[in-house]
Amino acid sequence: MPARYPERIVCLTEETTETLYLLGEERRIAGISGYTVRPPRARREKPRVSAFLSARIDRIVELKPDLVLGFSDLQADIARDLAKAGLNIMIFNQRSVDEILSMILTLAAMVGAAEKGAALVRQLEKNLSSIREAAKAFPRRPRVYFEEWDQPMISGIRWVSELIEIAGGEDVFADLSRSQGASGRIVANPDLVIEKQPEVILASWCGKKFRPERLVSRPGWQAIPAVREDQLFEIKSADILQPGPAALTDGVRRMHDILRGFLSDGGRTRRPAGA
Numbered sequence: 063m064p065a066r067y068p069e070r071i072v073c074l075t076e077e078t079t080e081t082l083y084l085l086g087e088e089r090r091i092a093g094i095s096g097y098t099v100r101p102p103r104a105r106r107e108k109p110r111v112s113a114f115l116s117a118r119i120d121r122i123v124e125l126k127p128d129l130v131l132g133f134s135d136l137q138a139d140i141a142r143d144l145a146k147a148g149l150n151i152m153i154f155n156q157r158s159v160d161e162i163l164s165m166i167l168t169l170a171a172m173v174g175a176a177e178k179g180a181a182l183v184r185q186l187e188k189n190l191s192s193i194r195e196a197a198k199a200f201p202r203r204p205r206v207y208f209e210e211w212d213q214p215m216i217s218g219i220r221w222v223s224e225l226i227e228i229a230g231g232e233d234v235f236a237d238l239s240r241s242q243g244a245s246g247r248i249v250a251n252p253d254l255v256i257e258k259q260p261e262v263i264l265a266s267w268c269g270k271k272f273r274p275e276r277l278v279s280r281p282g283w284q285a286i287p288a289v290r291e292d293q294l295f296e297i298k299s300a301d302i303l304q305p306g307p308a309a310l311t312d313g314v315r316r317m318h319d320i321l322r323g324f325l326s327d328g329g330r331t332r333r334p335a336g337a
Contacts, residue, residue, distance in 0.1 A: 077307070081306055084307055132152070132153045157242065196322075210266060217247045219247065225317060234255075252281070263294045
């Protein structure tokens, strides 16, 4: 058999699926994660063969992929089982904006679409630069607390923290964002958030609906400006917690719009109903 690029790829997370579609290489995708929502057509066109921490190994083997793409140490057990089944596995581990862009370049090269990958990265970088420039017009940077999970409370991962800065905010737990694992981003004492006095709270509870009433009811949290002024906003997990194109487009834009709205009325703009 002559040398060729992968023709049948299983994507265990959404960001590689979205990237392949944006590259125009979706024909190569043989299976996707059940959590995939971007692009919407992927759920109609591709079989779902995994969750995030589990996968249908037998179904993936049946699809005869020549490459399986995963993300992080959390999928290490799945990768081990697929490797034992004789499949080729690539585990990406991108945690920053630059690493997300590098993942896109690497994936594009892996499917023989290096030029299209470079063009996509340029487009994403242009979008980030545009938002960064727009944020320079802000009179100041609002203090932002990003909550990725509520029990236990987990603050934003590195790419989220970086995007808050690009959007024009100041991540109050930027120091925690560098932790490789979620355990290093646990805010063990809720009083720490009170001490940080965030003016805006962004929440994306990793796939489950954000319940602002639960956050507001935490003891002492009425002393937080964001709670007192009802500056509590949900960002969809698919838009910000997937380390791929979505976070660098819709996710960061949503953050920027929230912060711009907050500052437009002296920091007292109310959260729209249902936001």
